[in-house]
Amino acid sequence: MDEKRSALFTIIVITSVIAVFGVADLIQRDRLFSETENRVLAGRPEFTLDAFLREGYAQKYEAYLSDQFVSRDKWITIKTYMDLLLQEKEVGGVYLGSDGYLIERHLPEEYSHVQEAKKIALLEKLVWEWDAGVMLVPTADNILSDKLPKYAPYYDQKQFLEQVAQHVGPEHYVDVYSVLREHAGEEIYYRTDHHWTSLGAGYGYDAWAQYTGRRGGRYTAEDMELVAEDFLGTLQRKVNLNMAGDDIYYFPETLKRPLKVTYDLKKEAETCYEASHLDTKNKYGFFLDDNHAFVEIETESHNHKSLFIIKDSYANCFVPLLIPHYEKIYVLDLRYFRGRLFEFMEEHEPKQGMDVLVLYNCIHFLEEFSYVE
Template sequence: MKKIIIVSAIATLLVAGCASKDIENKSGSSVKEESKENIVEENKQEVTENTTAEKSGSIITLGNRAVEIFYGNEENAKRYSNTISSMKQTLGEHVEVYNMVVPTGVEFALPKKYQHMSTPQKPVIDKIYDNLDSGVKIVDAYKALEKHKNEYLYFNTDHHWTSLGAYYAYEQFAKEAGFKAKSLDEYEKYSKKEFLGTLFTQTQDTKLKENKDVVDYYKIPVDYEVFRYEKGKEDTAVPSTLYADYVNGVNAYSVFLHGDFPMIKIQNNDSKVGKKLVVVKESYGNAFVPFLIPHYDEIYVVDSRYYNSSLKKLVNEQAVTEVLFINNIFAANTGKIVKTIEELQ
């Protein structure tokens, strides 16, 4: 059994789920879907030069928002790109392989006078893409997110991105994968309010406590089934749901997929497109995966930190046509995380 690894320096609280129908409106509040413009207007995160930065360990507090400092380097980036390239060679020409590296909140949050406090992420991400095998298709999430950097892409009190940030990355993936992205207007939105995440947990900063986050998630209007494979029981499929609607408080990000598991299978009963996808991810992928459901017959969500089997075996046995590696830049620059991807071969 692999050792459990945490992607960032901050421990993410994981919540195991229970089987039920898709979204039961117990604690999550449903709201009539707003236009994307309204969402953006209400949740702007504009950077101003008047903002004061306070450093506490690996965290920078910017007024009533916090971000995690990035210490990555291009040498670690090269190892990650070599690993993804090797996986492409292992999977063969008949499988399309995509790679997406997601920047984190610190990249767009720091005023110019404080940008020296964190290693720039774009050069490191560019190094990864430059070193990839030519057969790997690049999904430039950085470009997609930078266009909307003043919007509510990342939580104020947690190290994850929001569903809006994940949505923009999904739009970019759709372009590369050759399908038309759905509009947010097509989905019914649910919200978890009063979310205080890992950055608040570590700092206990009162300014963060007064700026609680909202975790939005979207009901996917297709007929689908979800099964999860739990740690230590990887051979047993447990009926599950896409969202853990019962979670609240510090666990609110675990609403997506019920948290992290070795593997989750999502079967779209409405789809006959003949495409199957494996998503190899860490926790950033959890908010991203739901948007993919309308476009594939089946999706297998693999967390390399916990999955103990061969990716090639899964691809061959399930006749998978595409594989997407999605990792935030912290994960792509962490040797222990990259090693877990290497071990999928």
């Protein structure tokens, strides 16, 4: 009798797992979008005989069930903690570094010599045509390498940057790598996000200043002002672990002069910071109002100097630092630009010419830099 009761209890315990979540799943309503995963979730596919026989209805339905499964986010968190317990140090392409740093993983085998050579060739064309400066920022894994898990492999951006420097020549190459490396002990990258911080960009400015023959040290840690304290960036969303948020700082000096900022030829603003983003998950959007195809910044410094920046999101917190030096700054994000680049640049070039700067992080540069002349 005792054995029987125990067996019955076993059945109840195990089946209740299925029953509880099965019923909860049936009751629960579908979601359109997952904020934690930052993607649209699969919806219920329509059943037709044709869909079932020929169009993979079953797979679509399974994707739907799994995407809409009750408290999906919590299950993913459980899975992540389980991974941590078993494999430690790496979750979904993100290294769990020391000092609470999440560091995006870029494996050496992901970037071939062919790809490197292709991107450098494309860059050279731009450099020779426009006498452009090249500012490629290494990602956190190359600078904070002592914070990576032991033996963690990473794509060596130093050797890539050396190639770039060699091809474009020192007169076009801004050496951000060495400056950042010098300050590797400071808060130059976010812990929960893949971007560099305002302080990192401040050191980037020093490298740029040195390259253009200006004095550096204009933006230091003491000059920064805090605007947000609970920034959980893209990397935190990838690993979905409980973490303390990052602080977001900016340099108020950049606000001293009146500005006119035009986003995508229509939306106008008087500052290059957009505070409304600080209330959302994507707080880095504070800088330059997140991503736009084309941004024009007009300043009050009537020095007739113009700058044309071709960039990725790393530039968003860097561009404001250049405001004191230019009357006009054009910021172009090639990911959203469909026209002919050189034509477009010529349209904006004033009679006396303009400076051109290419600003990417190394990885985005290798993965995304491309244009049609």
